[in-house]
Amino acid sequence: MPYNIAMVSDYFFPQPGGVESHIYQLATKLIDRGHKVVVITHAYKGRTGVHYLTNGLKVYHVPFLVIYRETSFPTVFSFFPMFRNIVLRERIEIVHGHGSLSSLCHEAILHARTMGLKTVFTDHSLFGFADAGSILTNKLLKFTLSDVDHIICVSHTCKENTVLRASLDPLIVSVIPNAVVAENFQPLTYVPKANDISSYSVKPQPIPRRLGPDDQITIVVISRLFYNKGIDLLIAAMPRILAADPNVRFLIAGSGPKAIDLEQMIERRMLQDRVELLGPVRHEEVRDVMVRGHIYLHPSLTEAFGTVIVEAASCGLYVVCTRVGGIPEVLPRHMTTFAKPEEDDLVRATGSAIAKLRSGSVKTERFHDQVRMMYSWTDVALRTERVYDGITGAISEEEFFYGIHPDGNWSAARVRAGVQSYALIDRLKRYYGCGVWAGLASQAIHQRQEQTRRTQLVSTEVC
Structure with missing residues (x-):
């Protein structure tokens, strides 16, 4: 089943690096398999607006201020109008964010869940637990991943690190390594x-x-x-x-x-x-x-x-x-x-x-x-596609999780335990554990966003 996918990250070409190469190679292989993929990143010197790369890959370079190591300044709601415009124009179904320190990634996942889209996050880095930068990053990651459909890590060490940092259920985290051409x-x-x-x-x-x-x-x-x-x-x-x-x-x-x-x-x-x-x-x-x-x-x-x-x-x-x-x-x-x-x-x-x-x-x-x-990027694309099939319901929960853990004795109860519920009350409960400011304040915001979305749906049905 073909999907319309948006890859979102601050890190993309022309900047060289592992995350940038991962996004590009994965996107081109998914296009080869019949999916539609666009990349959303911030503007680089000489790269603004919309560009087309090899294999018809469309890249949106949005104009945001870069503050440190090619990471854009976090604006939260200022990004939403551009993001919504791109999502509606390209008819995006799945938003796939990359990078724990990418502001665009975190904001895209937040807004995608508000719009009722499926979300996937890929973590490419390891972080500690003691220094101030890691503590703040881990708090942000826990908040963002409280409402995401599935998480991908590039190694088993990375999975263990991400599960601990964001207080995740290990069953919703898959390991799909990088590859090389x-x-x-x-x-x-x-x-x-x-x-x-x-x-x-x-x-x-x-x-x-x-x-x-x-x-x-x-x-x-x-x-x-x-x-x-x-x-x-x-x-x-x-x-x-x-x-x-x-x-x-x-x-x-x-x-x-x-x-x-x-x-x-x-x-x-x-x-x-x-x-x-x-x-x-x-x-x-x-x-x-x-x-x-x-x-x-x-x-x-x-x-x-x-x-x-x-x-x-x-x-x-x-x-x-x-x-x-x-x-x-x-x-x-x-x-x-x-x-x-x-x-x-x-x-x-x-x-x-x-x-x-x-x-x-x-x-x-x-x-x-x-x-x-x-190592093969075609294999990485196949495994990522299976994640998309799992979160969209194209394959059953049992088939999805038995595919992730083929050598494990996974009962149906354990499989269901690894699938997050996206009822509003369950989403709010997960946010509640993110701290006083992020948890309690975000509940009120999401309640208002959910009410607005439901009102719009009712108005559309009436019309």
Whole structure:
């Protein structure tokens, strides 16, 4: 059954990133399956109004003030007239929001439920419980997800984190990982199988020889240069990694506030001839940067999934990453070396990876085919479509939840317990637990909105 879907988030192209790529790839695959998909995001420099992307994907860039890291200023009700106009014009049935920190996402879900539309939320991040920013974010998330049809998380760690942060019933949360377009991330030396040559426009090349002790090894880092991406950890570990092996160099791409600290460290240590800074790169250029290296280093301090490490493995790079968040779920052990998010352990893990490559114990030429079999956006679209079928009633509740938990002993009673009731009284009860301001005040607002909607429906029927 085809649906009219609105993907809503502050994070979308032309800004590069995992959430942006996820929305774009999922939207195009859903369009391929016969659904109508539009994207609603805020205006970017040079992008205002309506734009059409590949495959007929329609993007609305609404003019809102951006305050921090491409997040728009929260206005709550100022967004409603534009949102309602888009929803009615495009005949939207399902509103799918992305990102815990996206103001447009939270407001779209709130207004969609007021208009009686089905809603889905996808969480792409991990947050703590102690600092002020996380506490406020978790309160907002609990309020928004009190009245949503289904939640999707990109990893099991992300699911556990979201369930705890928003006080959710785990039965209404599904895990659907990110994916990668493997044919866009091929190694330079990729040799397709005989039956795959027609589908891959790659000229077969010989497998490279084993790296010797004097051969140069390039370590690639592609990341936003922010604290949570572990850039301080990278700055501390990089001089020690370079000092341990004179035939190692770094290739770093990305931009952010930590770029100044990185440049200062390079100048202070006089590493200009061994560290190349590329600055920001577009997503379509990521593969060209990755294939220049042998190891991908990912020193992140928190990560729900980490799509970039899947792209790196697909390009034939051996991955060194921190054991945080959902990263251990992403790739099999033979493709990665894990480190604690500490300077000493990151240096040790990187040295170990260099030794493995020089000894030839890691067969990176096989990584691309293995990643290609593990991750597919078509599979992600199919699983997301099943969520849409479940919340719209296209499939029964039992079939929906047995599909989500195929290996569990789920009784009919437990299935019904995981389906939220959307009677007005039950919705108000869920909001009541969101605190004095959000809970009690929002009840009065929603009662008035519900009464207005019912009055409009009665007036329409009378006419």
